[in-house]
Amino acid sequence: MSTDSSPPLAPWSQMLLSAVNELRALAEEDGAALDSTVQEDLRRLFRAAASLETQLASPALDSHHDQMNSLAAIRGYAEILQEDTAADTTGLGDSLARLLQAVHTAHNGAANPPPPARRTMAAEPGFILAVDDLQENRELVARYLSRSGHLVVTAASGAEALQALATTDVDVVLLDLMMPDMDGREVLRRIKEHPEWRATPVIVISGSQDMDGIIACIEAGADDYLFKPFNPVLLQARIKAGIERKRWHDREEQYRQQLERNEKFIRATFGRYLSDEIVTEILERPEGLELGGDLREVTIMMSDIRGFTTLSEHLAPQQVVAMLNRYLGTMTDIIMTYNGTIDEFIGDAILTVFGAPQRRDDDADRAVRCALAMQDAMATINADNRAAGLPELATGIALNTGSVIAGNIGSERRSKYGFVGHPMNVTSRIEDHCQGGEILISDSTASKLQGTYALSDRRELAIRGIEQSVAVQRIREAGHD
Incomplete structure (x- = not known):
């Protein structure tokens, strides 16, 4: 990576970019020994790191949000790679650990404590809709969740998200806020106003930490709000809870529909022998x-x-x-x-x-x-x-x-x-x-x-x-x- 005449980087930035360069050198040296999946995840990690370096060199008004997206991608692929290369002897594991420490420092402002160990959260597989305008974010979430057995479908815009909800039975929606055309808040509003979708849990994942915006999302019906780069264990826990809520709602809806069918059957059957008024009296008043x-x-x-x-x-x-x-x-x-x-x-x-x-x-x-x-x-x-x-x-x-x-x-x-x-x-x-x-x-x-x-x-x-x-x-x- 080149620094040329760019403004001086913060210590966490230098630490992170140095870890990325170290990882790149190891990957180039031992590339032949790595399987295709690991190589693809490395390419995605390096692509996110290049975007971060560009953002750091030329900060814009919304650079914090962009940096959080890039950090989330770097962290995500580093953790996936760390798990996939745990038994390898190429030295990638140590380099990935240093990279994750740098990401932790960038996100938390301190070098210690080190990031928590990755662990898998056992959960019932679900159908997850990930909504984000950035391809790297969609790919990362899909990689994370598919490894846990979830079926993931992605949407690059609010309009695509609503179309997916209209054609599939989604268990949980992961929703980014900052998107062109229709932003996440509008998507959230439409989901919660729709009679068939309103029970679908929505977890907002955003780089924005504006407290008023967070409160507005919760008041609009969001079930949770996670910051980028998100903690994968926390995300899995939230998804697990969301799937359980959706399953309970689906069962309750099935029971309600069964009760309606039973009541229609009772009315149709006993209506042959009793007047509608008497059947209503019996159904609505137990003392009847x-x-x-x-x-x-x-x-x-x-x-x-x-x-x-x-x-x-x-x-x-x-x-x-x-x-x-x-x-x-x-x-x-x-x-x-x-x-x-x-x-x-x-x-x-x-x-x-x-x-x-x-x-x-x-x-x-x-x-x-x-x-x-x-x-x-x-x-x-x-x-x-x-x-x-x-x-x-x-x-x-x-x-x-x-x-x-x-x-x-x-x-x-x-x-x-x-x-x-x-x-x-x-x-x-x-x-x-x-x-x-x-x-x-x-x-x-x-x-x-x-x-x-x-x-x-x-x-x-x-x-x-x-x-x-x-x-x-x-x-x-x-x-x-």
Whole structure:
């Protein structure tokens, strides 16, 4: 190396460059005895030393950052070479030790104590993204970490780093701050704002020791901040901790996704037997499974196909099931559209309640609109039946409003969300009087209606098992015949 008319070098610089020259002489003398990997690492070390000498001879405004990059490369390759040539007899080991002592003095400002012995930190292999605009820094980090079993991918810019994150599952990001175009702080901000990347640990590695900048990075979400030239053992420890955090997060995310899948499965499965509201009650409130109930005012709807038993006697079992499933499937969709709670299917009959488990001010109106929609849907059902060579159907629907006990009924081993009370029986008896295509509502339901409907044919029904008669009326939408 030439010093020509350059300004005098600091003592640590003279010591370091002297050690590099000594190492170069040994390498030239014994080059034939060195394997290709060692020779390549030596070339990289000498290249970094040449850059450092240039920086020392013509210091610029950002020379400290550049010097730290060069020192990091010199130290890194010297430690790798020291490990790789531990058993060699060429004298490289002693020369490398002196070089590392010089680097230590340059970085710490004192000749003693000597740099700590290199040791390997056992860690689970991970996928590491090293982001640095300088090729020598990227190559050094890749050499360090690949020796520990990590898979390393590098990025020369912030844009490349974001592209790598978008296409690979990265465990830890090693991020340089001073880069052209998009600097490390902007990359860090984007990582931590991205919903899929924010849990990825980011370790900032920089030659800058500005305390405000360090605090800003930590506040922005950086998991750690290391100075160049970095301590390789410390870096391995940080990476190990980062990989463990990422693994825990990935496992938690898998558990969360599994729970979501399980909940969807529960909703889809039990939604075939219970209303969405009841399933939600069970999933979100553990006490929702406890036996017991409370008094609720509800509007009850009972629908039934007229003469279904007689019709089914003349059909094959497969035809009966197909016809019934077509009918019940259509009716179920309509009932759920109007937020009704299907209590149960009783053969071809459907028992539905409006007002439990969730009460609404328009329970009676929704029950009426639901019944009207069900009767309107019979035209489509019958058209499909005719096309399939099946008989047409007619359904009667009864509506009644009253107070019932709503809750979990049964035993600890077998229970259901159901309804008990006199109004349930009354509704069933009213439904017995319905003709095909007819909707009958009791006065108790009519008095709760807020909308405008056409009521007709008011009459008193003598209900079996009930002393008092029940007043009912036919109902249809206003303006419809």
